[in-house]
Structures are given as structure tokens and as C-alpha cells.
Amino acid sequence: MLTVSEALEKIISEVCIFAPREVDLKDALGSTLAENVVSDLNNPPFNKALMDGYAIRAEDITEGFARLKVIEEVAAGSVPSHPVQKGEATRIMTGAPLPEGADLVVPFEESTYDESTGQESAEQEIAGTVELKASKRTAGSNMMPEATVLKKGDAVLEAGTVLQFQELGSLAEIGKAKLKVYPPPEISVLATGDELVEVSVQPKAGQIRNSNETMLAAQIENAGAVANRLGIAGDVQEEIEAKIIQGLQSDILLLSGGVSAGKLDLVPAALKKCGVREVFHKVKLKPGKPIWFGVYQKDIKNGQKENKQGQKKNKKEEIKTCYVFGLPGNPVGSMICFELFVKTAIQSLMGITPPVPQTVQAKLENEYAKRGDRELYHPCSLKNESGMNSVSLIRWQGSADLQSTVKANAMAVFPAGDRIYHPGDLVDVMVWHE
Ligand code: AMP
Numbered sequence: 316m317l318t319v320s321e322a323l324e325k326i327i328s329e330v331c332i333f334a335p336r337e338v339d340l341k342d343a344l345g346s347t348l349a350e351n352v353v354s355d356l357n358n359p360p361f362n363k364a365l366m367d368g369y370a371i372r373a374e375d376i377t378e379g380f381a382r383l384k385v386i387e388e389v390a391a392g393s394v395p396s397h398p399v400q401k402g403e404a405t406r407i408m409t410g411a412p413l414p415e416g417a418d419l420v421v422p423f424e425e426s427t428y429d430e431s432t433g434q435e436s437a438e439q440e441i442a443g444t445v446e447l448k449a450s451k452r453t454a455g456s457n458m459m460p461e462a463t464v465l466k467k468g469d470a471v472l473e474a475g476t477v478l479q480f481q482e483l484g485s486l487a488e489i490g491k492a493k494l495k496v497y498p499p500p501e502i503s504v505l506a507t508g509d510e511l512v513e514v515s516v517q518p519k520a521g522q523i524r525n526s527n528e529t530m531l532a533a534q535i536e537n538a539g540a541v542a543n544r545l546g547i548a549g550d551v552q553e554e555i556e557a558k559i560i561q562g563l564q565s566d567i568l569l570l571s572g573g574v575s576a577g578k579l580d581l582v583p584a585a586l587k588k589c590g591v592r593e594v595f596h597k598v599k600l601k602p603g604k605p606i607w608f609g610v611y612q613k614d615i616k617n618g619q620k621e622n623k624q625g626q627k628k629n630k631k632e633e634i635k636t637c638y639v640f641g642l643p644g645n646p647v648g649s650m651i652c653f654e655l656f657v658k659t660a661i662q663s664l665m666g667i668t669p670p671v672p673q674t675v676q677a678k679l680e681n682e683y684a685k686r687g688d689r690e691l692y693h694p695c696s697l698k699n700e701s702g703m704n705s706v707s708l709i710r711w712q713g714s715a716d717l718q719s720t721v722k723a724n725a726m727a728v729f730p731a732g733d734r735i736y737h738p739g740d741l742v743d744v745m746v747w748h749e
């Protein structure tokens with residue numbers, strides 16, 4: 316039986332990164348950038364006013380006061396037609412380019428325009444005077460010099476960045492209307508088990524609600540992927556196979572239940588029948604030992620398909636790959652296997668590095684007797700006080716006890732083997748919520 320790290324290595328070596336796809340910027344949220352991006356312009360592209368006011372020369376303010384001739388008005392979107400000479404000011408709006416010669420903006424709040432002196436010429440220019448009281452204003456005030464944020468050719472984002480709203484805004488600024496990304500994978504979820512009923516149904520004797528589908532779909536979305544729910548298949552091999560065939564259209568297929576050693580654990584046989592190659596079955600892990608992982612590849616190169624008119628057309632050359640996980644039915648086993656293994660596969664597909672789950676170290680608060688040859692994941696509460704991580708284990712009844720995990724924000728990781736842990740011992744902790 317594989318250890319957890321051996322199983323992770325197998326997944327990483329089997330899962331191939333998606334081929335990069337060119338998408339419109341508006342469709343790129345949640346994808347991973349597949350190219351390095353540089354700026355196509357200086358940002359700001361000109362010396363830019365950051366306030367509405369008067370663009371002037373700093374040397375004109377003596378003892379916090381200036382009386383200047385207003386030579387024109389520039390709004391955002393237009394350009395000044397005159398440089399500002401000594402003794403002159405240009406009325407300017409936020410976002411407009413500063414005229415040559417001006418090196419600061421005095422806000423309107425610190426100005427008094429003398430209307431009696433103003434007269435607008437045919438070119439809409441102004442020839443009034445303005446008095447400025449700007450005691451603390453020096454060169455550079457309320458303006459941003461050209462290229463302060465970015466120079467043309469500067470690196471903006473690196474390949475491997477997951478695109479969130481701020482990255483999309485930044486890419487819009489530099490005109491990246493189309494970009495190469497690894498899109499989020501689509502993941503199908505199939506729950507198996509004769510005992511399962513929908514969440515909205517009152518279970519009859521012997522039945523339980525299908526909680527794994529809801530939980531796994533949420534974990535999928537939380538990991539930045541797209542969930543496709545296939546519902547419930549009973550413990551009948553043909554029924555499971557029919558749903559598997561549907562699920563193999565996705566990038567990843569998750570099955571829950573039916574992977575242990577029971578008489579009705581039909582999932583491994585059904586997957587084999589559908590042409591999925593087994594990579595491993597069972598891992599030295601608690602909870603989550605029964606996990607099954609395999610790869611389905613269909614070479615549809617040179618294939619032909621008929622269109623509605625009966626004409627044969629060559630299909631695009633491609634190999635369809637679907638990575639398949641048979642997750643344990645027990646909810647906490649399913650949950651842990653997702654966070655450890657499925658998330659690793661998602662991150663490998665999307666080019667996120669490192670793809671392996673991250674842990675932090677924390678001081679244990681409890682006494683704990685760890686037994687057995689499997690790596691153990693135990694629900695816990697992780698705190699950080701004055702820079703020190705501490706962790707306390709939560710009372711837990713094992714893999715069927717989902718309710719205890721609600722009180723947890725992390726999973727303490729205990730390596731395989733027997734050992735008595737004491738308060739103060741350092742343990743690894745997998746953080747649930749980032
Ligand atoms: P299995 O792996 O099919 O042997 O199931 C192990 C345990 O998990 C059994 O108690 C099942 O009833 C339970 N179980 C299986 N599937 C689900 C599910 N979708 N939601 C909640 N519990 C489940």
C-alpha cells in the first residue's frame with residue numbers, strides 16, 4: 316500500500332498540465348496565467364493630476380502663497396496646449412496630463428479664483444488670476460509622474476498566477492484583451508450507494524442523505540474548479556457504469572462510496588469495465604484508506620463522426636484525458652482525500668506550483684496517543700497568538716463524524732507509527748481555510 320507522499324507523487328507524475336488556451340480577458344477569472352505579461356505602456360502614461368485644482372510651478376509658491384495668471388483649463392481626456400511659465404497656472408481636473416513646466420497641483424480647496432479678472436477667449440481659455448494658499452505644497456504634490464507605477468516593458472504578471480479580480484483589472488490597464496491561460500477544470504461528482512437519498516428527502520429506515528455530493532461540489536468550487544453533479548447511482552454495476560461514461564467527459568471524475576472491500580463495492584470493477592486504468596488503490600491514510608485513482612484516455616485521433624445530414628467529417632485530432640478518483644463513502648475520508656489528492660490534481664492541471672498540500676507547524680495543546688501504521692489527519696483548531704501557532708485536537712468519532720469537522724479549521728497530521736504526543740510537541744497542520 317502506498318504512503319500519502321508516494322500517492323501524491325503518482326498523481327503529480329500522471330497528471331499533465333492542460334494545453335494553454337487563448338481566452339478573452341472577461342472570461343479569465345479563476346484561470347491560471349500561462350504566459351509572462353509585460354506592460355505595453357508607461358503607467359501613468361503622462362504626468363498625471365491626482366486632484367482637481369491648479370497645476371503650477373513649485374517655485375511660484377513663496378511663504379505658502381501665490382497669485383498667478385490662469386492660462387487655460389485641462390480636463391481628463393484632453394491635453395494642455397501651453398506650458399506653464401513662471402507666474403502662471405493651468406486649471407486642471409483629476410486624471411488630466413500636467414502641462415510642461417508644472418510640477419504640482421494645488422487643490423481647489425486651497426484656491427480663490429478672482430472672477431472679476433476672468434474672461435474667456437474664443438479658444439475657451441481663461442485669463443483670470445487665482446490666489447493660492449498652499450503652505451505645505453512642494454514639487455510632486457497631488458501629481459503622479461509618468462511611469463511611476465510601471466515602465467513600458469516592465470513585468471506585470473508571471474505565468475502561474477491565478478487570475479483574481481485585481482489581476483484582471485491590472486491586465487485590462489495594460490491592454491491584454493486576449494491571453495493564454497490554463498482554464499479551471501470541470502469536475503463531475505457521482506455518489507454511489509443504495510442507501511442514499513437526496514438532501515431534501517426524509518430518509519426511511521436504513522437510508523441516509525447524500526451529503527458527500529454537496530460537500531465535494533463545494534470543495535471543487537473552493538479549489539477554483541467547476542462542479543458538475545451527476546446525482547446518485549445505486550449499487551448496481553450497470554447503473555454506475557452508465558454514469559461513469561457521462562462523467563468521463565469531464566477533466567476529473569469523482570465517485571464517492573463503493574471503493575472499499577465490501578460485496579457491493581462495485582466502483583473499481585465498473586471503472587475498469589469503462590476503460591479507466593488503475594494507478595493505485597488504497598493509501599496508508601486515516602481516514603481515507605480505500606481511495607482509488609486512475610486515468611482514462613481516449614485517443615480520438617483520425618476518428619470520424621457523422622453530422623445531421625449523414626456526412627462524415629474528420630474529428631479534430633485530440634486525446635481526451637479524464638483523471639478519476641474513487642473517494643471513500645465516509646464523509647471525512649472523502650473530505651480529506653479531496654484536500655490531499657484531488658486538489659493536487661487540480662493544481663497540476665492548472666499549472667499551480669507547488670501542487671502539493673501546504674502545512675504549517677504548530678505546538679500541540681493536548682496529550683495524544685497515536686496508533687497504527689497509517690498517516691492520520693485529525694480535526695483540530697489552529698490558533699496564532701503573538702506569532703506562535705498552537706493547535707488543539709477536537710473530540711472526534713472518526714471518518715463518519717462530519718459534525719466535528721465543523722468545529723475545526725484545520726487537520727493535524729500525525730505520521731505513521733505509534734507515538735505518544737505531549738503538550739508542546741510540534742506537529743504539522745493542514746490549514747482548511749486560507
Ligand atoms: P462505502 O464507501 O460505500 O462503503 O460507504 C462508507 C460509508 O459512507 C457508509 O456508511 C455510507 O453510508 C457512507 N456514505 C456513502 N456515500 C455517502 C454519501 N454520498 N454521503 C454521505 N455518506 C455516504
Ligand code: MG
Pocket residue numbers: 507508509572573579644
Ligand atoms: Mg456503499
